[in-house]
Amino acid sequence: MGDIANRNLEIDLFLEAMYKKYGYDFRNYSRASIKRRIEHRLKLTGLKTISAMQHELINNWNFFEIVLRDFSINVTEMFRDPSFYKAIREEIIPKIKDFQQINIWHAGCATGEEVYSIAVLLKEEGIYDKTRIYATDFNKDVLEKAKQGVYPAKFLKQYILNYREAGGMGSFTDYYTAKYEFVLMDSSLKKNILFSDHNLTCDTVFGEMDVIICRNVIIYFNIELQNHVFKLFLDALGNPGFLCLGSKETVSISDYVDNFEAINRKEKIYKKVDKRAVL
Amino acid sequence: MNFLKTDHEIIVIGVSTGGFKALEVILSKLPEGFNLSVIIVQHRKKDPDDFFIDYMNKKTSLHIKEAEDKESIKPGVGYIAPPEYHLLVEMDHTLSLSVDPPLKYARPSIDMLFETAAEAYESKVAGVILTGANDDGSKGLKKIRKYGGMAIIQDPVTAEAPMMPKNAIKIAGADHILSLANIGKFLGRLS
Numbered sequence: 120m121g122d123i124a125n126r127n128l129e130i131d132l133f134l135e136a137m138y139k140k141y142g143y144d145f146r147n148y149s150r151a152s153i154k155r156r157i158e159h160r161l162k163l164t165g166l167k168t169i170s171a172m173q174h175e176l177i178n179n180w181n182f183f184e185i186v187l188r189d190f191s192i193n194v195t196e197m198f199r200d201p202s203f204y205k206a207i208r209e210e211i212i213p214k215i216k217d218f219q220q221i222n223i224w225h226a227g228c229a230t231g232e233e234v235y236s237i238a239v240l241l242k243e244e245g246i247y248d249k250t251r252i253y254a255t256d257f258n259k260d261v262l263e264k265a266k267q268g269v270y271p272a273k274f275l276k277q278y279i280l281n282y283r284e285a286g287g288m289g290s291f292t293d294y295y296t297a298k299y300e301f302v303l304m305d306s307s308l309k310k311n312i313l314f315s316d317h318n319l320t321c322d323t324v325f326g327e328m329d330v331i332i333c334r335n336v337i338i339y340f341n342i343e344l345q346n347h348v349f350k351l352f353l354d355a356l357g358n359p360g361f362l363c364l365g366s367k368e369t370v371s372i373s374d375y376v377d378n379f380e381a382i383n384r385k386e387k388i389y390k391k392v393d394k395r396a397v398l
Numbered sequence: 399m400n401f402l403k404t405d406h407e408i409i410v411i412g413v414s415t416g417g418f419k420a421l422e423v424i425l426s427k428l429p430e431g432f433n434l435s436v437i438i439v440q441h442r443k444k445d446p447d448d449f450f451i452d453y454m455n456k457k458t459s460l461h462i463k464e465a466e467d468k469e470s471i472k473p474g475v476g477y478i479a480p481p482e483y484h485l486l487v488e489m490d491h492t493l494s495l496s497v498d499p500p501l502k503y504a505r506p507s508i509d510m511l512f513e514t515a516a517e518a519y520e521s522k523v524a525g526v527i528l529t530g531a532n533d534d535g536s537k538g539l540k541k542i543r544k545y546g547g548m549a550i551i552q553d554p555v556t557a558e559a560p561m562m563p564k565n566a567i568k569i570a571g572a573d574h575i576l577s578l579a580n581i582g583k584f585l586g587r588l589s
Contacts, residue, residue: 123517123545127489149468149494151486151514194497335497338467345468367467367480367495 129169130154136173141183143257144320145190147344156189191258192339193229196274198236200366201284203334206386207237208286211361212244215329221250224328224355226319227336228254231265235294236285237332238308243288247311253326255317266314268304272297319348324355331356335365342372349375353391360391406548406588407522408471408487409434410515412508412538414441414530416558418450420578424528425458425476427582432459432589436476437485437493437515439506441530444481451478467495479506487514504534512538521546524588526581527570528552530562539570550574550581 131146134153138144145153157169166172175182198204215221228234234254241247256262275297282291295302317325319336331352337345349370352362362379364370364387370379379389413420417440425436442450454462460476471477471491479485484496484506501507508527512535515523525542527535529552539549551572554560567575576584 123520149486149488149496151488151494151518152496152498154517155510155514192496192498194499338495338497342468365497367483369466372466372468 126169127154129173130157133157133169133173133176136177137183137186140177141187142321143187143190143318147320147341147347148190149339149341152339153190157186160186160189188258188260191229191256191261192335193258193261194335195229195232196281197232197270197278198281198285198287199233199334200386201281201286203363203366203386204236204240204285206383206388207363208240208244210383210388211330211363212240212246214359214361216244216246218329219249221246221330222326222328223250223252223330223332224326225252225254226317226331226333226352228256228262228265228314229258230261230270231268231314232270233332233334234265234312234314235268235304235308236282238312239282239287239291239294240285242308247308250311252312253328254312254314257316257318257320259316262314262316266309268309269301270304272300272302275302319351320344324351326355327357328355328360329357330361330363332363334363335368337368338365345372346374349373349378353378356391358391358393362389362391363387364389405522406434406524407473408515408519409436409524409526409585409588410487410512410542411436411438411526411528412440412512412530412535412562413438413528414504414508414532414534414559414562416529417442420528420552420558421454422457423578424526424582424585425454425460425462427579427586428459429586429589430459431474432586433473434585434589435471435473436460437465437471437479437487437511438476439479439485439508439511441504441506441534442481454478465493465495467493469493479511481506484510486510487518489518491518502532502534504532508535509538513541516541516545516547519547523547524550524585526550526552526585527563527566528578528581529557529559531559532562533565533569535562536566536569539566543570543573548573550576550584552581553577 134146279291462476465477486494525539552563554563556577
């Protein structure tokens with residue numbers, strides 16, 4: 120049927136325009152998902168076609184910013200998937216805690232909830248002070264929110280449950296100040312976190328990392344872009360270096376499957392294979 | 399009837415309340431060597447022990463597995479959406495997962511699976527709506543029909559929760575309204 124093919128062509132061109140005009144490259148995102156976002160925006164604009172929306176995109180900066188926000192995935196919570204945090208405590212921390220300095224890269228940090236979760240964990244393990252957390256995202260709006268560390272109090276009950284299930288050693292209430300219907304994360308958690316703008320599709324490595332956490336990001340990428348990101352992570356990781364993916368993400372279908380060894384298959388925690396050691 | 403043997407390649411199934419029993423009835427009716435792909439969204443809780451998958455594998459000739467991100471859709475395999483993830487069909491006949499917010503309070507969303515399957519497979523999809531106490535799936539089923547696919551809905555009278563099939567009949571319309579056992583037999587003949 121012609122109209123599906125035509126619509127896909129319009130989507131190709133829309134993403135091409137986004138890239139050529141603004142430098143944001145969504146061409147290798149999982150297409151079904153990005154298409155839904157574009158079609159959702161089309162409905163809200165009241166325009167008739169994606170081509171008409173492309174004209175708007177090219178000529179209207181404000182509209183570009185709206186689309187950029189549409190394309191950004193910001194679903195997150197404190198200690199999301201508590202068993203993952205437990206696995207970090209048990210399987211990664213013992214292997215890095217004697218390092219003089221620890222570098223952690225949280226790629227695709229969205230509004231920061233999971234970054235603060237890691238900060239809490241590091242504090243409880245007594246290694247926060249020698250750790251630097253690089254928390255990155257391409258979306259400047261969410262980075263700003265992450266920096267502020269202010270979250271709606273209505274989710275607290277769930278967060279406290281998650282914290283306990285994640286092996287929390289103290290009381291989660293020690294890590295924030297409650298004000299009206301918001302909570303403000305404690306400044307002692309923030310001091311070693313550097314929030315910054317970084318785009319996995321086009322930006323490069325910025326330092327040697329001991330741990331990279333990138334969860335529920337690459338499921339939005341096609342295989343080609345997943346390969347690109349795994350290469351980036353491989354280049355950024357030291358030895359030993361650990362990569363943590365989301366529970367339904369895997370290196371096993373990528374070109375780099377031999378470069379990572381699963382140390383916890385269920386929680387998708389991988390160790391970089393030290394190729395020098397193999398020689 | 400010859401038209402059944404046209405060229406359906408995939409069956410997408412959406413089911414909610416009462417899904418476990420309903421899926422068992424249907425999947426157990428598929429004959430040995432059944433060579434269509436089956437993709438299932440069931441609203442279900444997290445199942446740490448894979449009990450659901452293991453159990454269904456004992457009941458059917460299909461190879462049942464939890465859908466993985468970016469895997470190719472193969473004949474004779476039944477893919478089940480993991481709890482808490484949306485499952486989408488890509489144009490190149492692979493699967494994608496997403497953690498987008500729930501749609502109509504559901505993640506995985508039946509609508510999202512059905513709509514993406516309709517675009518990727520057009521007339522080669524058979525969409526099946528079974529028992530459930532909400533209206534997920536009706537919009538997706540409508541899209542399947544729009545692109546020439548077939549809609550099969552469980553007879554609401556026979557459903558543990560009739561609301562989902564009722565809504566689907568109202569909004570999408572059906573090509574066939576059947577009891578569970580008959581849906582199983584019917585799908586078995588599409589191969």
